[in-house]
Amino acid sequence: MKAFNTFDAELRRNLLILFTAGLLFWSSMSSLLPTLPLYIDDVGASKQEIGIVMGSFAIGLLLSRPMLGRLADERGRKIVLLIGTIVAAIAPFGYMATKSIGLLILVRIFHGISVAAFTTGYSALVADLAPSETRGEIIGYMTLATPLGLAIGPALGGYLEATSTYGILFLFCAELGFVALLEIVQVINPPVQTQQQTEGNDVYDGLRLPNFWQILGSPRVKVPTIVMLLVGLSIGAVHTFVSLFLKSTDVDFNGGLFFTASAISSFSIRVFAGKASDRFGRGLFITFGIFCYVLALILLWQAHSVMFFLLAAIAEGAGGGTLISMMVTMMADRSMPQERGQVFAICIAGLDMGIAIAAPILGIIAERVGYRDMFGYGAAITSIALVLFLTQSSKNLSNSLRFALGLAPDDYALKNLKLRSEEL
Structure with missing residues (x-):
């Protein structure tokens, strides 16, 4: 936490408000992870329909991310944060108002926004605020709001579902979203950095890619986006089906506890991973994160006891705690402030797409082979992401392998490109 002591009072206040809002937001979101599939099951949906409803959440993400990324770059980060918390406060009322599968899909799409x-x-605001030399540490600490929220939310959601009604649960989610909105209102929006402000920097000028498809086609963005898409399949499988898988077995382990254990694992590893990445590079921790997701799915595939489910939760949390925060940090290293919102939006849209595909497709697989073997298929798919990152994350196979194992710097990081241009 030494880096925070070097910031002025206004910046520390901004970061504290952001962290609090993030904690409330993710508590609201995650309280539905173990409970919403059960609610959809209670209204009479099939396994495939449960997958479609849960997966439609990612449709809202995919449709809105490109526009929101550009909005964040052009109008500032605060406006998109306000949009996020407003939707989080409204959407739970939609679940409460209907039991129609079609309408639940529409509400879920809206919630995805x-x-x-x-x-x-x-992500963009924290990356803007964090100095490049301590970027991994600051982003690592600030993203702790996610696992903390993912620890609190499922436990409270599972408790409310078991002891009260779904109506109370949805009201609780809406209230958390509203309080997060009140926090974001207090954020002091920093000035938007424009392209003109970076005129004269030849390295940055050569990398300026304002067009969506140009950014997506750039090697610095394309491979991470595909990796996130493949990993999204495993995340979608776990988040959508693990509670139902537990319900179908004789194992006495609550779905809410699974997500809480996962969040504790995620929190624990983020405490040191971000700072360590400033020293050892992002690639090593991204590789570790993907491997953890593969391991989690293999453990679920073979799970017949509480211990297996607990180990799977720990592995899944370790994967999320390293991969997502380190991927955000790596993309911050590879982008300029005036394009950062779009770069983040495109890369994370890969994750959204994976989640969107996972629920309906793996739901069909689950109908045919069962939940257990479905997780085995997920492990195989996620292994492809690991191979892809090991071989394609840098400019050639040798550099990719070295970067992915923490033995070489990131060839696509802007500071490294700048250093090489100065040497030339």
Whole structure:
């Protein structure tokens, strides 16, 4: 936490408000992780329909992310944070108002906008504020709001679902979103950095890619986006089906406890991973994160006891605690402030797409082979992401392998490109 002591009072206040809002937001979101599939099951949906409803959340993310990323770059990060918290406060009333599968899909799509907006604004703003030399440490600490929220939310959501009604649960989610909104209102929006402010920097000028498809096609963005898409399949499988898988077994382990254990694991590893990445590079921790997701799915595939489910939760949390925060940090290293919202939006949209594909497709697989073997298929798919990052994360195979194992710097990081241009 030494880096925070070097900041002025206004910056520390901004970061504290952001962290609090993030904690409330993710508590609201995650309280539905173990409970919403059960609610959809109670209204009479099939396994495939449960997957479609849960997966439609990512449709809202995918449709809105490009626009929200550009909005964050052009109008500032605060406006997209406000959009995210407003939607988080409204959407739970939609679940409470209907039991129609079609309408639940629409509400879920609308709810997806909240995560698209909040994560894009939050990541871009924190990356803007963090000095490059301590970027990994600051982002690591600030993203602790996510696992803390993911620890609190499922436990409270599972408790409310078991002891009261779904109506009370949805009201609780809406209230958390509203309080997060009140926090974001207090954020002091920093000035938007424009392209003109970086005129004269030849390295940055050569990398300026304002067009969506140009950014997506750039090697510095394309491979991380595909990796996130493949990992999104495993995340979607776990978040959508693990509670139902537990319900179908004789194992006495609550779905809410699974997500709480996962969040504790995520929190624990983020405490040191971010700072360590400033020293050892982002690649090593991204590789570790993908491997943890593969391991989690293998453990779920073979799970027949509480211990297996607990180990799977720990591995899943370790994967999320390293991969997502380190991927955000790596993309911050690879982008300029005036394009950062779009770069983040595109890369994380890969994750959204994976989650969107996971729920309906793996739901069909689960109908045919069962939940257990479905997780085995997920492990195989996520292994492809690991191979891809090991071989394609840098400019050639040798550099990619070295970067992915923490033995070489990131060839696409702007500071490294600048140093090489000065040497030339």
